[in-house]
Amino acid sequence: MTNGRQKAEQNLQSFEVWKATQTDDDFKQIVFRGQLNRGDVAKAVGCGKSALNQNPALKDALINLEDSLRDKGVLPKLTETALKNVGKPKQYDNTANRTLLTSKRASALEAENIELKAKIKELESKLERFGELNETLSEMGFMPR
Structure with a gap:
């Protein structure tokens, strides 16, 4: 051996x-x-x-x-x-893991925020369109009961 x-x-x-x-x-x-x-x-x-x-x-x-x-x-x-830094030991960063998790969370929240803003715009355009239709039907006297 x-x-x-x-x-x-x-x-x-x-x-x-x-x-x-x-x-x-x-x-x-x-x-x-x-x-x-x-x-x-x-x-x-x-x-x-x-x-x-x-x-x-x-x-x-x-x-x-x-x-x-x-x-x-x-x-x-x-x-x-x-x-x-050649030959020097690398300094330990005890906040690196937390920083990474915070970064991932912020990225996910930003993506969700963008999706929600797009959905709000879509719903607002539908609401505007149906609001005009409701107004037109009301003026014509075809209001549903």
């Missing part, structure tokens, strides 16, 4: 073999949000996604690969904000 260090070394070797067999077009197929899709890389290498973050050598190799792909133009360049 292999220990953790041996497994980490195997993962790194598997990554290097996988990297050598890929073309720029292959890398373009797994781009997600400006970087290589970690899930797809982990599947291809045969390791868990956590190994890509927890194995320092593998993490550095992946970052170096992405940097070289950026230089070639396969991956988009990092923005200034992204460059400032």
